[in-house]
Amino acid sequence: xxxxxxxxxxxxxxxxxxxxxxxxxxxxxxxxxxxxxxxxxxxxxxxxxxxxxxxxxxxxxxxxxxxxxxxxxxxxxxxxxxxxxxxxxxxxxxxxxxxxxxxxxxxxxxxxxxxxxxxxxxxxxxxxxxxxxxxxxxxxxxxxxxxxxxxxxxxxxxxxxxxxxxxxxxxxxxxxxxxxxxxxxxxxxxxxxxxxxxxxxxxxxxxxxxxxxxxxxxxxxxxxxxxxxxxxxxxxxxxxxxxxxxxxxxxxxxxxxxxxxxxxxxxxxxxxxxxxxxxxxxxxxxxxxxxxxxxxxxxxxxxxxxxxxxxxxxxxxxxxxxxxxxxxxxxxxxxxxxxxxxxxxxxxxxxxxxxxxxxxxxxxxxxxxxxxxxxxxxxxxxxxxxxxxxxxxxxxxxxxxxxxxxxxxxxxxxxxxxxxxxxxxxxxxxxxxxxxxxxxxxxxxxxxxxxxxxxxxxxxxxxxxxxxxxxxxxxxxxxxxxxxxxxxxxxxxxxxxxxxxxxxxxxxxxxxxxxxxxxxxxxxxxxxxxxxxxxxxxxxxxxxxxxxxxxxxxxxxxxxxxxxxxxxxx
Amino acid sequence: xxxxxxxxxxxxxxxxxxxxxxxxxxxxxxxxxxxxxxxxxxxxxxxx
Numbered sequence: 001x002x003x004x005x006x007x008x009x010x011x012x013x014x015x016x017x018x019x020x021x022x023x024x025x026x027x028x029x030x031x032x033x034x035x036x037x038x039x040x041x042x043x044x045x046x047x048x049x050x051x052x053x054x055x056x057x058x059x060x061x062x063x064x065x066x067x068x069x070x071x072x073x074x075x076x077x078x079x080x081x082x083x084x085x086x087x088x089x090x091x092x093x094x095x096x097x098x099x100x101x102x103x104x105x106x107x108x109x110x111x112x113x114x115x116x117x118x119x120x121x122x123x124x125x126x127x128x129x130x131x132x133x134x135x136x137x138x139x140x141x142x143x144x145x146x147x148x149x150x151x152x153x154x155x156x157x158x159x160x161x162x163x164x165x166x167x168x169x170x171x172x173x174x175x176x177x178x179x180x181x182x183x184x185x186x187x188x189x190x191x192x193x194x195x196x197x198x199x200x201x202x203x204x205x206x207x208x209x210x211x212x213x214x215x216x217x218x219x220x221x222x223x224x225x226x227x228x229x230x231x232x233x234x235x236x237x238x239x240x241x242x243x244x245x246x247x248x249x250x251x252x253x254x255x256x257x258x259x260x261x262x263x264x265x266x267x268x269x270x271x272x273x274x275x276x277x278x279x280x281x282x283x284x285x286x287x288x289x290x291x292x293x294x295x296x297x298x299x300x301x302x303x304x305x306x307x308x309x310x311x312x313x314x315x316x317x318x319x320x321x322x323x324x325x326x327x328x329x330x331x332x333x334x335x336x337x338x339x340x341x342x343x344x345x346x347x348x349x350x351x352x353x354x355x356x357x358x359x360x361x362x363x364x365x366x367x368x369x370x371x372x373x374x375x376x377x378x379x380x381x382x383x384x385x386x387x388x389x390x391x392x393x394x395x396x397x398x399x400x401x402x403x404x405x406x407x408x409x410x411x412x413x414x415x416x417x418x419x420x421x422x423x424x425x426x427x428x429x430x431x432x433x434x435x436x437x438x439x440x441x442x443x444x445x446x447x448x449x450x451x452x453x454x455x456x457x458x459x460x461x462x463x464x465x466x467x468x469x470x471x472x473x474x475x476x477x478x479x480x481x482x483x484x485x486x487x488x489x490x491x492x493x494x495x496x497x498x499x500x501x502x503x504x505x506x507x508x509x510x511x512x513x514x515x516x517x518x519x520x521x522x523x524x525x526x527x528x529x530x531x532x533x534x535x536x537x538x539x540x541x542x543x544x545x546x547x548x549x550x551x552x553x554x555x556x557x558x559x560x561x562x563x564x565x566x567x568x569x570x
Numbered sequence: 571x572x573x574x575x576x577x578x579x580x581x582x583x584x585x586x587x588x589x590x591x592x593x594x595x596x597x598x599x600x601x602x603x604x605x606x607x608x609x610x611x612x613x614x615x616x617x618x
Contacts, residue, residue, distance in 0.1 A: 097577065099577075213616070220610040263584075279606055
């Protein structure tokens, strides 16, 4: 990185963090620390909710996913606007009515203490692990850039986020997210414009889209009913709906964002802001990945995007084999580039037969290049069996570092760091508040001063930061970062959502029945994950459906007792 | 835990700053989603 990039990167990151700490100094009670004194307007809430969801993984993995598989991943988000409408109409009024700090407080009022603890426990497990992945993602960038060890980078990255999250609580998280999101949007638009501008030396934007379509990268919607196809319209609408409903309705890292709203209206508007903009934003990020894919049809990419994997082979006695593979890959690339030019020319001429022939030629050469890549990956594993060779997360990063101008590189790296910091801060804030309110205050020390709880919350937030950092140290074992987070969420979210929907919809079902149903549902989902190949989004539907059905069934078998009221046990 | 009647009234009477009711806002948001799905479908068909 040039000096200008370093200045842009650290100026942006430290400036925003320092602003957040300065603006929120002096929060001394729980109301201020966990709900930001209810001062947030819809714009801040909307950007905060968006920034919480859009982690660094979104900006690292998603373009890489589009590079490898095309744009079908956008279907994952089709259920999101529906979920946000439901959260706005059903969940928000209930949370405001009971004046809760965390979503799980409501479960005790509706059911009982053990159900509240189960909800909080499932959240803490799932979110504690996910926070580790959100710290890991940007750390691979810095370690690649500056040559620091990955472990040290993870540690350093985590500390920066912990400092301002512990210092300012919810308000610091929301205020910094607003500015971080502005940096993210400016940076991504700049990246897209520059890629298209670079591409235009070889091919016009409309023709580039046509080529990408012929190379199978622009299949956005797939109406297939095959349950094992990972991304379809149906899995997105139904599985995605349940994933988003659980995430936005019951995950404290999101609930905490919109409960800081000045009023119900401001909270609802913040969610509607996301309901309208989230799907187009994901489409845009995936399209950026497709543009990077097209760029690398004309500019030769490395045989593997993960340079550390190549470096391991170059330093071994097998280096000549790698050189041979790189030469074969270069040959395949040159032939493919010619074939892509032919395809573009055929598309321009409108000759269907020529298009079909050129398309077949490109596909054959793409297979040839992929075969060489596979051999290179095998070689890496033979040299270092512990080395992870999946490199899609490195695609966008490699493009940024090698093909964007000075200053913009720093801005784009800042985008990824801002995204990571914004998500991690929400997660740590939520983990701290849930541990304090649902476990410490409820079970251990119920009658301490407000100041005492704020101090404990800060300590627990820091502790969760340490847990997330520890988990991040093992995150390199996962296949694709964004999928890892979604899979992890899908394993737990269905059950949590089932508990909440039972609370809202099935007033006859009581605490013991829903508790047993949730335990059985979670065990089934985890069992299915290890024994079947069902697309992971369906676990949200299965977990939720099982809790609802089993809750009713178990309740009918239990001896009669007075039905719980919404006011419950307080 | 008792629910504050004033808070309850504010929640029930909550209105969006535009349109007459939240139902209209939700209908608009879901209509926009339908429009996006249609656009994506046409996009997929066009570039297939």
